[in-house]
Amino acid sequence: MTRIDAVGVVVPAHDEQDRIGACLTAVVDALAALPDRVVTTVCVVLDRCSDRTEDRAREAARxxxxxxxPNRVRVTVGEVRNRGVARLLARLGGVPAERTWLLSTDADTVVPRTWALDHLRHADRGADGVAGLVDLDDPAALSPIALRRYARLIEAGADVGGGHGHAYAANLGVRAASFLRVGGFPAVAHGEEHALLERLRAHGHRVVSPSDVRARTSARRRGRAVGGLADLLDSLHELPA
Known part of the structure; x- marks a missing residue:
């Protein structure tokens, strides 16, 4: 198997002044847990922010x-992530793409210290893409019936091999060479993680969906991206009992 020698993390952020600090602190801690030989970098794409997200990011960033x-024009979230990946690859240019792992998370997400190590465990076994799961940071923010519905959705995607059928841009990893071969994230307004994984599978790249690679994300019902997790959580409240 091709050893991973570099890891880059892309974090889009649109008006996330209250959450970006915790997100970056966790990401940096996860990268610090990697072996010293692994080169690391993080790119925060400040997507049309009108609050103090940039200031808070600078305070938290190492x-x-x-x-x-900065991104000051309205583009799709897929294009926002691609812009961040392009910067990551430029900063990691001395490492071959086959040995570079690209991680994606969101500004309202906190990853565990083992996050990068968890992804590389699967990369070292030959995975080209890793779709992890997310837990909600404040389940009490949802009504009991919505919480049960969400739990059933997660359970419904599980398989007997310990995997699942879900995809979250807040917990996604891909080998840079595979990412480049399929043209990166499609320019879609939402669901860019699903679209990328579909591209990878269609081109014969190996994608795994382990249930033990997890992150913790916001349980809010009003998100920044149309069609994202927040919209799903909101819809679970609106469905008739």
Whole structure:
């Protein structure tokens, strides 16, 4: 198997001043848990922020590890992530793409210290893409019936091999060479993680969906991206009992 020698993390952020600090602190801690030989970098794409997200990111970031890239025009979330990945690859240019692992998370997500190690465990076994799961940071924010519905959705995607059928941009990893071969994230307004995984599978790349690679994300019902997890959680409240 091809050893991973570099890891880059892309974090889109749109008006996330209250959450970006915890997100970046957790990401940096997860990268610090990797072996010293692994080169790491982080790119936060500040997507049309009108609050103090940039200031809070600078306060939390350990520069020059974390790179802040402004985006001032309205583009799809797929394009936002691609812009961040392009910056990551430029900063990791000395490492072959086959040995580079790209991680994606969200600004309202906190990853565990083992997060990067968990992804590389599967990469070292030959995976080209890893679709992890997310837990909700405040389940009490949902009504009991919505929480039960969400739990059933997660359970419904499980398989007997310990995997699942879900995809979250907040917990996604892909080998850079595979990412480049399929053209990166499609330019879609939402569901970019599903679209990327479909591209990878269609081109014969190996994608795994382990249930033990997890992150913790916001249980809010009003999110930043249309069609994202927040919209799903909101819909679970609106469905008739």
């Amino acid at each position: 520069l020059p590890l974390v790179d802040l890239v």
